[in-house]
Amino acid sequence: MKTRFDAIIIGGGILGVSTAYELAKAGLKDVCVIERHYLASGSTGRCGGGFRQQWSTEANTRLAMASVKRLEGIEEELGYQTEFFQGGYLILAHSDEDVEQFNKNVAMQQRLGLGVKTVTPDEAREIVPFLDQTKIKMATWCPTDGHISPFLLTQAYANAARRLGVEIHLWTTVTGLMKKSNTFFVMTDKGPYECQKLFNCAGSFARSIGEMLNVEIPVDPYRHEILVTEPVERLWNPMVISFGVGLYSRQEKNGGVVMGMGDPNEPVGTYVGSSMHFMYEMSRRFTTLFPKLSGLRIVRQWAGLYEMTADAQPILGPVDEVENFYQANGFSGHGLMLAPAVSQLLAELVTTGKTSMPIDDLHVRRFRGARTFHREKSVV
Amino acid sequence: MKIVCRCQDVTEEEVVAAIRQGATTIDEIKRLVRAGMGPCQGRTCRRLVSQIISRELKKPMAEIYPPTFRPPNRPVPFALVMAEYERQAAEDRKKAEKSARPDKAAKPAKEGKHP
Known part of the structure; x- marks a missing residue:
């Protein structure tokens, strides 16, 4: 088995495989992805599957817009069906503070050229039937947002990467890292590997990977639970989010309604078990907004990890401490939707030293010392 | 055409195609072709899928990693x-009230007995 590569990527989630694909496409010869379990077995395969461009910071909105533009052509480029569907995103405002913040967001997003608008409660109900419109004051609507199957997108990237010669080593756990005269030594339970460039796409475990090279990567995992109902006839197309009630919900291609929420009392940790409390709380929140759907049956619940940073924005690019050690982690629950753009930018940075969009603000050094940063507010 | 998963209409060919793409476990196949994601949660198909994996990868059944079981049961x-x-919360509240009643609570210590 080959163990010497130009680049090794730790993590077989969406970021790992998309980065591998982009690197190979940009001309890097030997690229290898090392994954502890199987593809998309971590946060990627447990996520809600939405992609949106409605963000509260300009940088995130630009990045998301680039990502969606790329997603529009992804099935053709990778030659794989991914259940890509631009059903839109409807974000509900419940309070006057929400209304004020959303108006600001929409003004900024429109300035960047995004097709987004505010809608009245009655218009919102037309977009999402069954919604109790008396519970909301306003909503924002972007029809080019949507959702995609996380498994299929990961598999699409992985298959395309393999065709370009990328090796993907599954069921291989990284146990230690060392750098000696410009070569990284990657210790795993299947034996040692060597490479010139190392990528930390380990998601919730990015901090531990960083620690192996004495680099602090301030990423902390928090459990988020999610459930899916039995398949029913098409109810609505968009992803509905409410920061006030605290939920997001979409109907999958096969008819099941997926919904999830965050719990502010969740401690830091990598536990991904399910709880009865979530099942109750989710039922309560969902039927508050959609009282007529209280007879819908829950088929399955599960949990995944949001890898959070202090400002809810990703850590991207090189680090100051170790040369050729690149980061693409800390996506704070939005890795799937940003990966198509981010992986491309990372590949540009590695192969040409420049990026077509500025990513300096996402450098990990923003967390070193006492610099201030802008927290992304639009996080469920 | 042989149906493997009745809930999601998954055929044997689809499962084999997933294995050809590198899947080696029931959980991976579930994610790729949805076998086991329906109302029965894989009760019917999980054995069939593991048999197909065993046959395609020439591995004994004992070495096929079992899938994750997720709540609810039905x-x-x-x-x-x-x-x-x-209902449970109300019951818990009742219990808490009962144990807080004065006749069930521990008797207060008599005064002046502390050393």
């Missing part, structure tokens, strides 16, 4: 979940 409506949770 599909339950939102309304029922809420009703049951609230």
Whole structure:
């Protein structure tokens, strides 16, 4: 088995495989992805599957817009069906503070050229039937947002990467890292590997990977639970989010309604078990907004990890401490939707030293010392 | 055409195609072709899928990694979940009230007996 590569990527989630694909496409010869379990077995395969461009910071909105533009052509480029569907995103405002913040967001997003608008409660109900419109004051609507199957997108990237010669080593756990005269030594339970460039796409475990090279990567995992109902006839197309009630919900291609929420009392940790409390709380929140759907049956619940940073924005690019050690982690629950753009930018940075969009603000050094940063507010 | 998963209409060919793409476990196949994601949660198909994996990869059945089992055991409506949770909460409150009643509570220590 080959163990010497130009680049090794730790993590077989969406970021790992998309980065591998982009690197190979940009001309890097030997690229290898090392994954502890199987593809998309971590946060990627447990996520809600939405992609949106409605963000509260300009940088995130630009990045998301680039990502969606790329997603529009992804099935053709990778030659794989991914259940890509631009059903839109409807974000509900419940309070006057929400209304004020959303108006600001929409003004900024429109300035960047995004097709987004505010809608009245009655218009919102037309977009999402069954919604109790008396519970909301306003909503924002972007029809080019949507959702995609996380498994299929990961598999699409992985298959395309393999065709370009990328090796993907599954069921291989990284146990230690060392750098000696410009070569990284990657210790795993299947034996040692060597490479010139190392990528930390380990998601919730990015901090531990960083620690192996004495680099602090301030990423902390928090459990988020999610459930899916039995398949029913098409109810609505968009992803509905409410920061006030605290939920997001979409109907999958096969008819099941997926919904999830965050719990502010969740401690830091990598536990991904399910709880009865979530099942109750989710039922309560969902039927508050959609009282007529209280007879819908829950088929399955599960949990995944949001890898959070202090400002809810990703850590991207090189680090100051170790040369050729690149980061693409800390996506704070939005890795799937940003990966198509981010992986491309990372590949540009590695192969040409420049990026077509500025990513300096996402450098990990923003967390070193006492610099201030802008927290992304639009996080469920 | 042989149906493997009745809930999601997954055929044997689709499962084999997933294995050809590199899947080696029931969980990976579930994610790629949805076998086991329906109302029965894989009760019917999980054995069939593991047999197909065993046959295709020439591995004994004992080496096929079992899938994750997720709650609930059977599909339950939102309304029922809420009703049951609230019933239990009410019961817990009753219990707490009962144990807080003066006749059941520990007797207060007599004054002047402290050393």
